[in-house]
Amino acid sequence: MRMIKWQNGTVITPDQTKLPLQEVTLEVKTVAQMAEAIKALRVRGAPLLGAAAGFGMALAAYHSTAKTRKKLLSELETAGTLIKSQRPTAVNLFWGVDRVLNKAKSIRGTIEEVKAATILEAQKIADEDAAQNRAMGKNGSVLIEDGDTILTHCNAGELATVEYGTALGIVRAAWEEGKKIRVIADETRPLLQGARLTTYELKRDGIPVTLITDSMAGYVMSKGLVNKVIVGADRIVQDAVFNKIGTYTVAVLAQDHKIPFYVAAPSSTFDLTRKAEDITIEERRSEEVTYVGCQQIAPNDITVMNPAFDSTPLKYVSAIITEKRVYYSKDFGLFKKMVQ
């Protein structure tokens, strides 16, 4: 199922903040609306953000009234800056914007030709993501055995991508190959992507899923109920994986229980010129922690920490699966060479 579509100057995507209780379709018509949707997590998930960024640029191009190529490119630069500023840790936003912007700049033709190329490039990002998630699923499913129970954190599923999912793409591929597997979904506070989205999309596809609170991850591992952990990634640097807050906790637990910890992410997530220490982690509003929906759960004016991501050093990671191949821990040394 396509999670994001271009329809004659409008971008169609589900409002993920409303799931699973309401299925609301967003019709995004301007780059400002796209920026709001990204900021408010209506559109979320690293690969989907790459496509959303591309389509945001396409919207800017499509609706532009610029009379010169230079003016159009200047508007696209502004649109790109706006999109990038919504989620400073999300490398896919930067990648999606820059890919489309560079394409636009490379076109030496008419304004209409630049616009068409911009929209086409955004569409290509989406099509490529769908194709590479299926390739990733196929690459990763060799790691999954019949009877496995797989713990996952946050939502690295279809709802995080253009189609099929990354971590859950591997689950889907194994399931489609006939392996009898089960999933345990961390609820993933504060924003509950696991409770709201992972359970929703797996249940819809008939894949058995059990919901737990985040703090139960150690418990289920100690009881021998988990065979593998698979998570997605927002950014992979030379020495660490950045992903949803809480991923690091799961990784430490998995290592202590000798459970393989896998990361599934497209190559576009690699940012191998940097190290963990170079990355600033987005600190989000305290109300995300002190409220659940409209329900207040903590006293007024309490001090709160709310980092959106954490970084998991590669020593906790058993393998990274991309659309190209599986990188086992013995291959992580390649990452330094890949940037040279």
Place this chain on the structure above:
Amino acid sequence: MRMIKWQNGTVITPDQTKLPLQEVTLEVKTVAQMAEAIKALRVRGAPLLGAAAGFGMALAAYHSTAKTRKKLLSELETAGTLIKSQRPTAVNLFWGVDRVLNKAKSIRGTIEEVKAATILEAQKIADEDAAQNRAMGKNGSVLIEDGDTILTHCNAGELATVEYGTALGIVRAAWEEGKKIRVIADETRPLLQGARLTTYELKRDGIPVTLITDSMAGYVMSKGLVNKVIVGADRIVQDAVFNKIGTYTVAVLAQDHKIPFYVAAPSSTFDLTRKAEDITIEERRSEEVTYVGCQQIAPNDITVMNPAFDSTPLKYVSAIITEKRVYYSKDFGLFKKMVQ
């Protein structure tokens, strides 16, 4: 501040399910009301449950219309069974009931004398808990250094006891000695005792506290923001500590980060004839996970796991602090001898 009081045949205690947004005082007049309050977690926290169990027995005695000693004791047996059945993992309930019941049985006098002794014994449980928490605080505060940041899970504070708290009693004692300390409180899903209660009582006392979601525990440790972990306990067996679900996750994280992990609990929590494998963990309603207050957070009819407790093997525990002394890990061998 006294959390539970006997007033002429009524037990006065705050309804903890309403905190921190509303301060509602419960007036518990019958043992059935006390059972409901225990089941619904209006009264919660291991040591407070011991006192609540005792006062539940006192209510049964006080309001009894039995004409014979035998009938009165039979009614007390029934009341005790009712109280114990509300939270099968909570050893303090069993301890509180049995202590008062044994006292009643030991009195060979009139019905009025049996009733008076029952009520007095319940009052003694409460008074002793208050005294032993202050002793525990004093014993434990030697482990706390000026400038420490202490992470805690759930609420082992004043609200979990008759007065002063166990884990937070140590925090209070260190604070009262002038040590500049800070607390990081895990919110403690599903029932959010950390977000609702720990932040509330520390803020009220002016002790600096920062709220995090449970999955952030690894993150704050990896950033060097935590010097010590202190938690309470619901039951301490020969080889493990039973406490709120999620405690085990924190213990594994603490060990991986070489952070001392302390357990504070009164001697009444010891159940040293048993091992972890002998204990059945209470599985609670799935709605505690799928709803936060009236806010539904997961699809309908999703499979959920909701164990109330987990067990932390003693190899993860640096020390256990009781009202009597500090048991360091080198002393844990004593536990086997203590039952002989």
